[in-house]
Amino acid sequence: MRIWMLIIAAVVLSFISLFIGAIDIKPSDLLDLDSDKTQIFLISRIPRLIAIILAGAGMSIAGLIMQSLSRNKFVSPTTAGTLDAAKLGIMISMLFFTNVTYTQQVIFSFAFALVGTMVFMQILDRIKFKDVIFVPLIGIMYGNILGSVTTFFAYEADILQNISSWLMGSFTLIIAGRYELLYVSIPVVILAYLYANKFTVTGMGEDFAKNLGLSYKFVLNLGLVLVAIISTTVVLTVGVIPFLGLIVPNIVSLYMGDNLRKTIPHTALLGVVFLLLCDIIGRIIVRPYEIPVNVTVAVIGSVIFLIMLFRGRAYAKK
Template sequence: MSLASLFVGVSDLTPLDLLRGEGDKIQVFVISRLPRLAAILLAGAALSVAGLIMQHLTRNRFVSPSTAGTTEWAMLGILVATLFFGGTSVMGKMVTAIVFALFGTFLFLRLLRRVQFTDMIVVPLVGLMFGGVVMAVTTFFAYRLELMQALNTWTTGDFSGILRGRYEIIWLVVVVMIVAYLYADRFTVAGMGEDFAKNLGVSYNTVVNIGMIIVAITTAVVTVVVGAIPFLGLIIPNLVTMVLGDNLRRVLPFTALAGAGFVLVCDVLGRVIRHPYEIPVGTVASVIGAVVFIALILRARRPRSL
């Protein structure tokens, strides 16, 4: 699938063109197609892993960066960086987005600890409302300050603008995913509850903080470079754990692979449905993800037979 995606796009490009050494074709391949493929795979893998960690630590299958307000807080951070530090680099916007995403994520967790919900579906609904309020504030200021066009580039994930020299910061998520894998066993234990983790000698608060930092960094980096990709961090971890179980160290590599594949499929579909025009990957992922999300909710609500 990755090889096929390298030769799908507006510019006609075939493997034979590369073998002939045609300069223009090689430039398209190196400057556009290879960076785009790398960004697709990294973004899909990273957001899926972030969703998996978040679901384990909150012990709720329907919590993810897109249903807990993390993505919306990252967008607000990017808007603030654009407003007050207009000439700042992508790194500056990313750092600001990470700070806002961390603040929003910990605020959401604090809300969950203060309020006890009897229904697991209520938690993501609260997160969606929480994120909706933050997004409303962001949209208000973007509209008043004539930054709506810039805001739209962050609200919908799109890989059409990925070029060499404008995407390299996303490689940071590789380091983040390595840290996530190293802490996988601790995340699994922490997901069993604070008392259980402490009985096994695991510092529950430290592990939760590290997990939330991973989620915030991943969400902020992907949002700055690509934009928001809805439902990715929610449906992929659910589908993988339904098949392979809840051992995070075991399922984390498969979750990353499945997330990368899902985004890749969505991107290729977006490029071929209305060729030569392109549908943003965020739109395609929203349609597919919404259907799967509804199916997961219905499955969770279905009474289990004894």
């Protein structure tokens, strides 16, 4: 799949996304700059599109970095406890620090996402047999433990509904002034591209990286920080979007290989296309109502994940 095909698909889907919603807006309606439809277009539709693009590209690249560093194609923020750790940080900030600012909540969530990811990587280092299926299953169990802790304390504090509604992956509430945190992912993506070759070398193992004169710990920690930043910004702005960082890098690696410098642009674009497609489907099925994007991504992504899981098992038997 050539990159220009992904660019065309992203442009077409972006145009469709701008003109789909509970209120019908036509391009001709935008000629009147003072009309209500124009204001809706500027305040809601454009910010929503920008949020989808940034979240899709960011989460896909976060998954690509994690798969490279862990040397496992089934590892992602979804299957490594990163998103669950971010949720735990948000819950703790809401429970014990009720007067914290939004910036402090971001810091809390980022710290927990980073620590949670580092704990998973430490668990990964202690596994003797890194089976292609066994590792992500451990990550899913680890994430479920963190999620259970979050659910328990949220239930005890009677904020479970608040947590669930806030972290529901959806772009419904995205308007101007509520998505700008996602702009943080832009320098993160640029930094990931600049360090792409180093991430590739680091993924080959500590001894190999040190023999090439690379600071293994620095690059590894940098990759985890970038993943934590992206995960935090997406969770706090949109909510939890499952499978995106898992399936998109795997699809790209099928036709592009594992060279991160080459695959990052393709991964970002395919992530945008996939998330745009899922969002459009969710807005069309029960129109004028809307299915949250995390539901459509989960349904489609789980099917793709099961296919990859069985492919991985067949590959492991060979």
